[in-house]
Amino acid sequence: ETGVTQSPTHLIKTRGQQVTLRCSSQSGHNTVSWYQQALGQGPQFIFQYYREEENGRGNFPPRFSGLQFPNYSSELNVNALELDDSALYLCASSHLGGDSPLHFGNGTRLTVT
Amino acid sequence: ILNVEQSPQSLHVQEGDSTNFTCSFPSSNFYALHWYRWETAKSPEALFVMTLNGDEKKKGRISATLNTKEGYSYLYIKGSQPEDSATYLCAFVAGGSYIPTFGRGTSLIVHP
Secondary structure, X not given: OOOOEEEOOEEEEOOOOOEEEEEEOOOOOOXXXXXXXXXXXXXXXXXXXXXXXXXXXXXXXXXXXXXXXXXXXXXXXXXXXXXXXXXXXXXEEEOOOOOOOOEEOOOEEEEEO | OXXXXXXXXXXXXXXXXXXXXXXXXXXXXXXXEEEEEEOOOOOOEEEEEEOOOOOEEEEOOEEEEEEOOOOXXXXXXXXXXXHHOEEXXXXXXXXXXXXXXXXOOEEEEEEO
């Protein structure tokens, strides 16, 4: 059973740039969720994808966008980066439904300067 | 905005102590409650998913209880070991959205 992998591990970008983060889901899972964890906060829900369609979105602006591919891997894109976007971005795969545990990757640490 | 609170924010205990912490969540529209353990330099790992009021779950020395009517869950660790040092996160799932909303976590440090 292959776990959830995220790339890259660390990333440094300049304000105003764009970034793409990648996630490979655990085999057998059809749902992927992205969370942002800023310093001192709990993970904040960005959005969830199920079978390539957005299935829910948190309180994040439209410059945060995502994709899910037929193999259930996923991308998180952030345009026009701001300093406050500096955070740990976590990807989690699961089966659809709130009673299915999330299986997390190790995260991507994004620093915006 | 769903309010999920965890207390205490951090906890230092000695090896062998038993400890517990709390997750508070809305008492209406409950669907599920998740607990995760997050060790440094690792990814969060699911401990329990609880769905029924009064439910109790156990995994080794760790157990959890659930009270959906009053909106809280307790996580207990019996005989803490240094390897239990981690941040423990809870996540509330409301009916309709089915999206886990996380608290800020409780950081546990177990001293040898």
